[in-house]
Every structure is written in structure tokens, then in C-alpha cells.
Amino acid sequence: MQIEIRENHFLLLSQRAIFWEEKQTLLIGDLHLGKITHFRKEGIAVPNIAAENNFLRLNELVQNTGASRIIFLGDLFHSKYNSEWETFTAWRNQHHYIDMIIVIGNHDILPVNMFLEADLQVFENDFEEDGFIFTHHPKTEFDHSKFIFAGHIHPVFTSYGKGRQSVRLPCFVIDKNQAIVPSFGVFTGGFPMDLADNRKIYVTTETKVFSIC
Amino acid sequence: MPDTLIITPESLHLLFTQKNSYEIFKNLHTVVVDEWHELMGSKRGTQTELALARLRNMNPELQTWGISATIGNLDEAMQVLLGMRKSAEEPVIIKAKSEKKITVESILPEKVETLPWYGYMGVRLVDKVVEVVNKSNTTLLFTNTRAQSEIWYRNIIEKYPEFAGIMALHHGSLDREIRDWVEDALHLGKLKLVICTASLDLGVDFRPVETVIQVGSPKSIARFVQRAGRSGHQPGAESKIYFCPVNSLELLEAVSLREGVVKNVLEDRPPVVQAFDVLAQWMITLAVGGGFEEQQLFEEIQDAYGYQFINRQEWEWLLGYITTGSASLTVYDEYKKVERIDGRYVVNSRKVALRHVLSMGTIVSDSVLKVKFQHGKYLGAVEESFATRLKAGDAFYFAGMNVEFVRIHEMTVTVKKAEGKKGFLIRWAGSRMSLSSQLSSFIRERVANALDNPLKEKELAKMQPLLELQQERSVIPNMDELLIEQCETREGHHIFIFPFEGRLVHEGMAILMAYRLSKIKPITFSLAMNDYGFELLSDQYVDIEAVSKEIDLFSTKHLVDDIYQSVNATEMAKRKFREIAAIAGLMFQGYPGKVVKTKHLQASSSLLFTVMTKYENNNLLVNQAYQEVLTYQLEEVRMRKALDRIETQKILFKKTIKPTPFSFPIMVDRLREQLTSEKLDDRIQKMIKQYAD
8 A cells, every 4th residue: 555755655565564665665663583583492382484484574575576675673683693693694695685774673682793794784773864764663752854664662453343343453553753664573462553633554464454544 | 208298289290200209109008189079170180190090000009089079970080080990999989978958048139120230240239248247257258250359358348347357358369378377367266257269168177167158150069069068167067158149140040059059969070081281291200200111101091091092193192292392393402302212211301301390280370470568578469461561550459458559570569558549450360160061951940930930939039020021022931942132233233042051152152153154154253152142243134033944053063063164263272272282391381480471472382383283284282272172161062962952942033122131241241252254354344444434
């Protein structure tokens, strides 16, 4: 689904990412890679299949959009170093022709030089371009000349139907000055969002994005 | 070793992780299993069976005694206790000559309107209850949930402040020290009233207790009798129990409970069979404690009732599981636990042994946080899911006090006394009990002759206005009739079906009906149920009368298939699997003080379930999860019987303009499940359209 923000065009994708058309750039929030391996090391049996799913979806995105750049909105890697980092760097090498940027999130505790070695551009706080700010934590105070893209909270929305039905799905939240992307990782929780004035919510199933008024 | 050892099944198993367990037990003469009915029917019972089989193997002369007062299937209970190879001497059942005399009395409202149509807290009769309490020296007031006991405590202390100091609270989440104090004070006769849950219905001998009050239906006659037995706890003494209904329909249960007690109908405790998770744990336990030889152990466990039918194939799967992990997990080193050395199965890794010892047992609880005052006194424990939602300054009722949340740190919730704030109630997880089949058949009879014979029992006489309203808006079914009501409200289209079989059977039936109806066209149902009936709610109208002429809704044909086909069975099995995976040692529950968050464990058990289902055809533990859903969650055997009965019944279809006294309590039930045959995308589309309208 395409939306327009400050005369730029953004595609909201059912794989839980945003594609910025003017800049051929993918925006991806909260992958939390490494979390699964981290759990397994703690003796909790999580099959690796969940981790594979993340990479399958990443490949699908890169192919479908033909993106030339990816901005990770923080929490790319959930843990201290483990073998899943190697999987990520191998994936990164396969896609060496794509520029990748990361703004550091609260879970990104790996030393910065590891991101650099993996050929990522690193921004400790905000990355800014053409009046758009890309960051991890959503902001509470706004400079109205700028528009913010953030992650961190893993927004979900529950929609209710007649007959006491309900469906809870990850969502994009677009406010006047800020957009929050859903978490990309499969192994993460969710923070429930409410409707509000000047806010658009878009829920996403695995195949489609829907606009909730 | 001491001459006498008093021990739980868990600690007994722990002794078998020691290398010298043979030395400890070889001269053991007698085992006495007290309250056998409490163990049998649970996995702790299975643990006991396994340990007994081993002890008998070590010493064939071993004597075994079982003690129980409230069990229906005595012969089976004996067989389970003594194992499949009968001992040299014939077993005997010794029954007490004197019948225990139990008097049952209902606490009745002045008018039926005093009681709500639904709900389970029931504090409206608090004055009547206090009247009863004042008549005797010491009273135990049993409630069905911990939250309910907190509410009753609050309500009594607010209305009758004179109870301060002579009333106490006792439930499973309170700190051991507090509970010990209450038990001691009871024994010394210092307390006039103790409000408690099942935590007090076992074992301890409270001689001074004169009166027992049960608030809300105990759902089983045996459980009711067990609680009644807490009063008049001397030979020859009479037990007196009062039943306080919490909603108007429970007046029906009051009559049925009394009838059950008079006729001395006690429920069976069906033993657990084929619990492969417990067996896997036992095998690792023995491997830690010096190892086992597989053929010898295979023969030994067949002596246990629960594993009499185990076959070689299943056994070999288990051996594979403990040595390499199951087929889908073999690649991970984490799951290699037991090694085979010179034909013996042993655990050599100290890490594996330590982890195993730390996570033994069959009780898998939600993870809990300790609650303590700022100055250090421990009060008890609350569930993590509750504690993590608290903000500083929030007040809640706990241990009979109003406390204010300060902070959570290192698995401890610190609180202080809340001044002038109104607290809210803790919710403790825990499943709702379901009506036993014995009790439900009494209730069906009660319902059927309630109108013909209203004055026979005073409880039914009280209910008269309500029953008349049911008759006026719909109908009261006879024994050979099944009632189906349909009505439309702002919420959507409701179908209510009333088999009076208990909530577990109704859950299964609701899934079955919803699945069979959803095969006809894409539709979403939200399901709700209580002990009397169940509801299918949808945004579309279904002409149930016409449909039931076309397809055989209540047939037992393809019963299990149809249940498995519905997504709900998979979801239920997934949830059951969490417990199985923990018992079988698939998931480590964490070192003491470094507890892994339950939420994470939940996520990982469901992933494990998905992977094992996908990559392994015959995983015994996954199969066990489905089997447990059918047997325990949906009570398949009872469901079949109920469906067979329904096929002989005449169905009464009633369209009602308003909800009826029977349907209203189900309608307001907030625990719901959904069953859908619509595509997710289509459902969202429809919902969004409704927002726009």
C-alpha cells in the first residue's frame, strides 16, 4: 500500500517493512537477530527454523523491491556475539551491492566495529536525510519541519468485529510527525496501539496491508 | 537412613538420582501412600507408580498400603497402587464399619433476586454466612479460587471489623510462614474463621473445626465430601457443611450435591496412562543415579499400571530421545543427555546431571515472583504476568491486605501498606473446574422435574420465579429433550445449546459444532461455555434447525478427526505441550534465582511443537499432547456418551427475543475462543468495513 509523506512516496509492505520509493531504500525495524541462538545457549530449545524465516523474508524483500539501500532502525542484533551473527554477515556479503545503514538500538550491544566490519554505516543516534530522521526510539518532542521514522515498540493493533471477534496483528502507525514500523523479527512481542486523532494505522497480514481509519 | 521417612513423590525420585539408591532401599519393608486419590489421576501418581515398581523390583517382599476416603473406583485404585504383577499375598481392601455422617445445609437468600444470574464471587450472602460463622467456635470457609478468598476476606473485615485478629486467610500463594502460622493457630483454637482454598482440604488434622462452609459449587461430590470431612474430624463425630451458592443457577447444584452426598456417590479418579514425558524423566533420573540396563528397566516399568501396554517401538523411541534428542533435534548438542556405555545407559556430564536434578518433577507452574514488604517480611507470591503489568503506586489486595506496588527487582516484588487507595484484585492463572459427570446427571434430573415438582426441595422452591421466566421466554427441557436457543443481539447471532455436561465436554462440543457448521460456508464463530451449555456467536445468521436436518451435527462419526481438523485442537495441543516438554526435559526451567521468563519458555515450546510436528511423523511427545487434549481437556469419552445420548433426544429449537436465565450466564462469559473458516484477509476486510459503518 502506497502512502505519501511530505511529497515522498512510501510503500507499506506486508513483510513488515517500508520501501521509500524516491530513494530506493528499505526501512526495517527490530530484527532481533541472535535472540534465538541466545536462548538456545541458555538451554531453552528454540529450533533454528524461526531464525531462517527472517532471512527468507529479507531475501524476498530485496528481490521484490530491488532496493539499493537498507536502513535498519535499531535492534538488529539482540544479544552479545553468537553464531547467528555469522549467518547475518554471510547474508550481508551476498548482498554486497546494497548500502546498509544502522541506527543503534537498545539491544545492539555488539561493539560498533563489528557492524563496521560487516560493511554497515553506523549512526549512534539519528540518521537524517532530506528532512526525514531515522532513529530507534520514537520521539516525544517534535521539530515540525522534520519527519521521524522509528521502531522499538513493536506496535500491534487489535481490530474487533461483530460477534465478539478479534484479530491482533502487527501494524504501521503513522502520526503527523512520526511513523513507527512494526518489528521485523518473528520472535518478538507486541505493544498494543490505539486509534487517535491525526493517526493512521495500517495492519498487516502475511499477504496484505489494510488501512484502519 | 532413618527408620521412617515421610516423603513426596518428587523427593523420592530425587533419592534415585543418588548412586547408592539400591543401598538405601534394599531393606525397605513397607510403603504407605496417604491420600492416594489425590495422587492417582495426576502425573504425580505416575511418578509414584514408577518408584513403587522399582522398589518392588529391589525387594519383592515389599508391603504397600494405600489410604483414601473419597474415591469411587476403589478396585482400580488398588490395582494401580500394587502394579500389574500381583504380589504373593492377595491384596485386600479394608473399609471402616462406621459410615461417616455428613449433614449438608444450603445457605439461602431471602429471594432468588438477591443472587445474580451469573458470576462466581457471591459476596451478596455475606450476612447469612456470618450468621452461620457466629454459631460455632471455629469455621473453615472454602472458596474455589485464590482471588475469591481475598474478596471474601475483604468483604467480611469491612462489614464486620470485630473479626480482625480472629480471622485468617490461607491459600497457595501465601508465604509458607504465614500458612504455618494459620495452621498452628487453627490447631490451638485461636481462630474463629479461616478463609481458604483447596490448600487446606488435605492432610492436616484440624480437630477444633466445627463447621465448614463451601462458597460456590465444588463441581464434584468427592471434593465436597473431602472438604466436609475437615469438620468433626474424630471417629464417630458428625461433619456439617454449608453450601453457599454464588449465582442463582447454583441452587440446582445445591440440591444435587446433597443428593450425591446422601447416596454416597463418589467420582472415579481415572489413572493417567502412557505419560511418556514422565517416563523420559524417570529414565534420565535413573541414568543420573548410576545408570540402567534397558531390557531390565523395560520389563520393570511394565509392572506399573500406566505403562502396562508400552511396546518395544515406543520404548526404543524413548531410548533414542534421551540419548540423541528426537529425530528433529539430533543435530543439537544441547539435547544429548544420556550415553550408552558397555550396555548401560548413564549420564556422565555433571552439567546435564545438575540441570536434570534442578528441573525434576511434574508440576509445571507459571513463573512466580515473591512479594515482600519494604522492611523485609515475605508475604507470598504472584504470577509474573500480573506483576509485570503493575506501575509504581498501584494498589492491590494481597494476603488480606491492601498493598501498594513499589518496584520489581531480582524476581521480587516489593510492596508497602497502601493508605487510602482502593486496590484491585490479583488474577491468578488456573483452570476452571468442570462439573463431574455424576453431578451433571443429578442436575439434568433436577432441571427436568423442576417445574412439575417445585416444592420438593426448598432450594428449588426459591428458584421458582427464575424457572418460570425460563419457561416463559423459552422452555425447560425434559430428560429426553435437548434445548437449542437462538437469538440476535447487538453483538451478533447467538446459538445456545444446553447438554448440561460440564464445561470441558461443552468446550469439545462447541469446537465440534463450530467446525461442522463452518464446513458449509466461510464463517467465524466465537465460542463460550459454562457447565450447563455452550454458545456459538457469529456475525452471520445460521438457520440451525434447517442445517441440522441436512447434516448430522451431533454424530459421533469422525469425532476425533473433526476435532483434530479444527485449528483449535492444534492450539490446545500446543499449550499442553509446554508442560510435556518441561517434564520430559526439553526445556530447562532455569537455575534457582536465575529464572527464565515464562513468556519466553512459552514461545519456545510452541516453536518446538511446530518444528517437531513438521519434521517428525511419530514424535511420542507431540502425540501425547494431542492425546491429553482429547482425554483431559475435552473429555472425549464423556463427550461420546453425551453425543450418543443427544442422538436419542428430541431437539427443541426456540427462538427467543431476549436472553434467558439459562443462556445469559454463558453470553456474558468473557473467556472466549474463536473458530474460523474464513480467510484472515477477508475477515479483516469485513471488520474494517464495520468500522467505516
